[in-house]
Amino acid sequence: MFSKFSKPFQGRGKLGSRVAAFALAALALLVGSSAAQAQPQCRRVHGHYEEHIVSGPECTSTVGLCVAGTYKGRIHGTFFGAVNSLAPTDVGEVLLFTTDSTIHASFDGKEGDLIIKNAGAFQTAGTGHIVDLQYIVGGTGELSGASGVIRATGTFDSATGTGESDYEGEICVP
Numbered sequence: 001m002f003s004k005f006s007k008p009f010q011g012r013g014k015l016g017s018r019v020a021a022f023a024l025a026a027l028a029l030l031v032g033s034s035a036a037q038a039q040p041q042c043r044r045v046h047g048h049y050e051e052h053i054v055s056g057p058e059c060t061s062t063v064g065l066c067v068a069g070t071y072k073g074r075i076h077g078t079f080f081g082a083v084n085s086l087a088p089t090d091v092g093e094v095l096l097f098t099t100d101s102t103i104h105a106s107f108d109g110k111e112g113d114l115i116i117k118n119a120g121a122f123q124t125a126g127t128g129h130i131v132d133l134q135y136i137v138g139g140t141g142e143l144s145g146a147s148g149v150i151r152a153t154g155t156f157d158s159a160t161g162t163g164e165s166d167y168e169g170e171i172c173v174p
Helices: 003-009 013-038
Strands: 041-054 066-073 075-088 094-107 110-123 129-139 147-157 162-173
Touching: 041 075, 041 147, 066 094, 075 110, 110 147, 129 162
Parallel strands: none
Antiparallel strands: 041 066, 041 162, 066 075, 075 094, 094 110, 110 129, 129 147, 147 162
16 A cells, blocks of 8 residues: 555665655554544533623623623632523423523633533522533634533522532543
8 A cells, every 4th residue: 555655766776765765654543633633522510600680782682681700610710601591490480491501711721712502400599509411513713623511400599690610521632
């Protein structure tokens, strides 16, 4: 297969053969390392975040509800999310929601934004239990091409507009 690559070096003695062998080895190494770099590196994450309701012109939510806060743990950074939908359920005090969020993150020494699509359920009364599935659909900067899923559970107090959750999951970065 590689005979056509060594043809220009035929008749050049040992030096020509060594140069051809070196060139082929370098090409194989380059191709192999490119394939290895294309594979995402996935890491488990866990931590805690706090959030609060945001209103005003920066809230572009179609239902008029936005949240912002801070992630701590393996993911560090601030986030902002706009709620896209709220839907009642047959379980009285529980609403389903979807949100578009961005975390301005530091993760494993890399900086950038994590682009998130959220779906979850929220208890509107009592302690305000909340569960949230956060799909990482992309990233920017050093987190470009990020993917993964984060699961969060916690509480959100409707009266004060504040909440906190613990998170765990996996983030993959090329």
